[in-house]
Amino acid sequence: MKQVALPPRAEARPQTHEIHGISRQDNYGWLRADNWQEVMRDPSVLDADIRAYLEAENAYQEAVMAPTAGLQETLFGEMRGRIKEDDSSVPSPDGPYAYGMKFETGGQQPIFFRTPREGGAETVLLHGDSEAEGKAYFRIGGASQSPDHKLLAWAYDDKGSEYYSLQLRDTETGKDLDYSIADTAGGGVFSSDSTFVFYVRLDDNHRPSKLFRHKVGTDPAQDVLVHEETDAGFFMGVGKTQSGETIIIDIHDHETSEVWMIPADQPEMPPVLIAPRDTGVEYSIDDHGDTLYILTNLGDAEDFKIVTAPKATPGREFWTDLVPHKPGCLILSHCVYKTFMTRLEREDGLPRIVIHRLADSLEHSVEFNEEAYSLGLGGGYEFDTTAIRFTYSSMTTPSQTFDYDIETRDRVLKKEQEVPSGHDAADYVTRRMMAPAADGETVPVSILYHKDTELDGSAPLLLYGYGSYGITIPASFNTNAFSLVDRGFVYAVAHVRGGKDKGFRWYKTGRRETKKNTFTDFIAAADHLVAEKFTSHARIVAQGGSAGGMLMGAISNLAPEKFGGIIAEVPFVDVLATMLDDTLPLTPPEWPEWGNPITDKVAYDYIASYSPYDNVEAKDYPAILAVAGLTDPRVTYWEPAKWVARLRAEKTGDGLLMLKTNMEAGHGGASGRFDRLKEVALVQAFALKVAGKA
Structure with missing residues (x-):
């Protein structure tokens, strides 16, 4: 293959590094900017x-x-x-509203909106293209509504460096509060009364290591440091259980995790440790009332199992097996609702969804018959529901979004990915x-x-x-x-x-x-x-x-x-x-x-x-x-x-x-x-x- 132009040559500027008695020369280390x-x-x-x-x-x-x-x-x-330019997600219900995301024809950025569940006009909460105007780079790092639906916490990065600025928007006026919180990991989690927002801040080395509590409407300089991770080998994240009752502080590397929790209705309480980190042990939590549901690889559960523990005494000594470990069947995630729990698992390379009824542990699964396919399970916003939403596709089948009733076991196709230029799977x-x-x-x-x-x-x-x-x-x-x-x-x-x-x-x-x-x-x-x-x-x-x-x-x-x-x-x-x-x-x-x-x-x-x-x-x-x-x-x-x-x-x-x-x-x-x-x-x-x- 002939080249049509002369390729550039970087100057060799040898640098020598020595460790373990081994000397290594790097001619191009100068390309790493000191700043x-x-x-x-x-x-x-x-x-x-x-x-x-x-x-x-x-x-x-x-x-x-x-x-x-x-x-x-x-x-x-x-x-x-092949992209439906004016595409829209299936809105997800949350209290009096259903929230969704869409694009406009010609638009590059997502638009976040909501509609009243009882009928009424759609309200645009965040117009990505408008926010991106005049910027060479712009990416939204998530948007989430407050429990009282009066605020939207959203974040953006306008450099590509993943330092996100966190904004709080009044959903009635459509205007942001008159301040911004810089250098966050993106997104925020509200307390139950919508008066506090929890967020993670990045340090100068881009590590998400500090959790802050911000009181809505106050100067971010007054934000309270809630928890700090001092080990540079661990990253921090913040989230919420499906019930909305517990704020979760997740600290992890690639093989070890540690989780702390704060009652969402008592946001000023200090976080409570569930189980201290133990090298090689991973766990994640959801909750139901006074009970924690924990996905973990503790012990010999290489492909993970699900255990329960009382919230009041969450330590490992109180963990009781609910879904035992099955070698070769990897449990990927779990989510707990009012009457049932879902889990996404993979066996023989293929995924399936399992529905576990909490009252009697009766289970059934949702799976497909294609030779190779992809299955995704969405959490939705609501806890008291009998419906879950999942997406299915294969290499020949466009993505399909289903609502599934766990009682009747009926699947309702809510949306099928449109390919405007045409697509025939039979080809x-x-x-x-x-x-x-x-x-x-x-x-x-x-x-x-x-x-x-x-x-x-x-x-x-x-x-x-x-x-x-x-x-x-x-x-x-x-x-x-x-x-x-x-x-x-x-x-x-x-x-x-x-x-x-x-x-x-x-x-x-x-x-x-x-x-x-x-x-x-x-x-x-x-x-x-x-x-x-x-x-x-x-x-x-x-x-x-x-x-x-x-x-x-x-x-x-x-x-x-x-x-x-x-x-x-x-x-x-x-x-x-x-x-x-x-x-x-x-x-x-x-x-x-x-x-x-x-x-x-x-x-x-x-x-x-x-x-x-x-x-x-x-x-x-x-x-x-x-x-x-x-x-x-x-x-x-x-x-x-x-x-x-x-x-x-x-x-x-x-x-x-x-x-x-x-x-x-x-x-x-x-x-x-x-x-x-x-x-x-x-x-x-x-x-x-x-x-x-x-």
């Missing part, structure tokens, strides 16, 4: 040399992809054409295959293709993967994928270890000292798809983002000959340096996931053996597109920048290598729903270019 905290808040203060390099890479990427400009416009038009095939791994495990692979695509080994294939933090990539409907599938691509998702697709064990055997299973599983999936004549290695384009971007970096080092192209979006590729830098926002909480190379030489050696940046070699690499966000606090911009700089200096061959940095956005890319599609169009144009279809 990165300031850059998150104000991108204009970025060092001139760093900015010049990033902008040179952007100019190169634009020049190389210029011949695909028309294709990108076509792809953008197709993807936009497509979805399959689920099991790819054999070298150690005897089998890796699930979800596959989508057009019924007319010849499976003779000649089709291009996009293979997506993630495989970290126990996150499962669902086999759900993705309108964007059809722009590739309709052009002859096979679209596949490899459910590799590191996710929870096959239970908690699947996660446990893809992290820390077994992290390399994530990479070899992905390669095994690619091999199997080739063996089954879906594609050939040269026609596979691999894609992953964030920790999935680390997967992309790892496979490009391990098996570059097995992929024609790599798409690495906000890729976590400088793993070793990041895990050695405890000033970064996510580093201490990440040590349970990757290991702590500062204190543990074994962890250092293992991370060093796969960290993509540290394992770049003088060899041919596939075509690579890396995408970054300047104000990204999760995967900092310099990780992909350093990776691309080192690849440019050391790789052989003429494989295409590009870096695209969004200078006005963070981890999620562009904030508007249509602006984001332009970024997807670029990625797809790259895939088509690699496949010889552009």
Whole structure:
């Protein structure tokens, strides 16, 4: 693949780092801005040399992809054409109102509204497009109504750095109170009488570590610090139980949790600890009157169980099993209502909803018969109800929203995702295959293709993967994928270890000292798809983002000959340096996931053996597109920048290598729903270019 412009070269400015008696040289560490905290808040203060390099890479990427400009416009038009522009959610009832979210034709941002349940005019509470006017970046970080329905707590980020400003809006006048609360994690939780709002504030290193109580209408400088987490390895969140009776302070890392509670009707009471943190023990709570319902992996409950405990004595010694542990059946979440409890669980890779009647523990389940599908369970706002809402989709079936009556067991279809440009599920095939791994495990692979695509080994294939933090990539409907599938691509998702697709064990055997299973599983999936004549290695384009971007970096080092192209979006590729830098926002909480190379030489050696940046070699690499966000606090911009700089200096061959940095956005890319599609169009144009279809 010929390059049409000269790629930029970052200057090598060697820096030496020493730990555990090991000296490591980093030629491109200078791309990490010393004032990165300031850059998150104000991108204009970025060092001139760093900015010049990033902008040179952007100019190169634009020049190389210029011949695909028309294709990108076509792809953008197709993807936009599959979106119902004036779409609206199914409003959820809450007391005298039903609350919902919608978009206007041409609008980029959501609009929050409510309607009286007894009939009457709709009221717009928050118009996202109006709030975003004049801003290069704008994202709403949630909106929630007060129990008396007189206030709306909403938050926004206008830098992409995820420092959210919290606002309180009078729902009658539509105007915000005359102050703002800065540097929050987004959103707020009201006390029962609507006079107090609880929120979490971020520190200078972007860690959510302090819970404050704000009295509505008073100066935020007077807000009361309710609880502080001093361990930099733990993050804090705040929420509320389904009953609305308890405010929950959730403190956690990736393997350990601790929960405190405050009665919502006694907001000035000090928080009460449920059970102290115990390394490796996770738990989350809901409540019903004087009883707590706790989802936990305590003891040998690797795939979790549900226990109960009295609110008055919530310690572990009082936990009593309600739903016992069933190996291989992973309980993902639970929610308690007045007469029943729901839980979402996954077994054999497929999700189902289980209804548990509180009076007698009688259970029944809601499930579907497709080979691969996605199921989501919504909590709603109300506690005293017999109806739950869930969403269902598959790779060929657009999302459907159902209301389900737990007494009659009737499903009522409330909404079906519209595809304005048209979609016939019969034109497509979805399959689920099991790819054999070298150690005897089998890796699930979800596959989508057009019924007319010849499976003779000649089709291009996009293979997506993630495989970290126990996150499962669902086999759900993705309108964007059809722009590739309709052009002859096979679209596949490899459910590799590191996710929870096959239970908690699947996660446990893809992290820390077994992290390399994530990479070899992905390669095994690619091999199997080739063996089954879906594609050939040269026609596979691999894609992953964030920790999935680390997967992309790892496979490009391990098996570059097995992929024609790599798409690495906000890729976590400088793993070793990041895990050695405890000033970064996510580093201490990440040590349970990757290991702590500062204190543990074994962890250092293992991370060093796969960290993509540290394992770049003088060899041919596939075509690579890396995408970054300047104000990204999760995967900092310099990780992909350093990776691309080192690849440019050391790789052989003429494989295409590009870096695209969004200078006005963070981890999620562009904030508007249509602006984001332009970024997807670029990625797809790259895939088509690699496949010889552009």
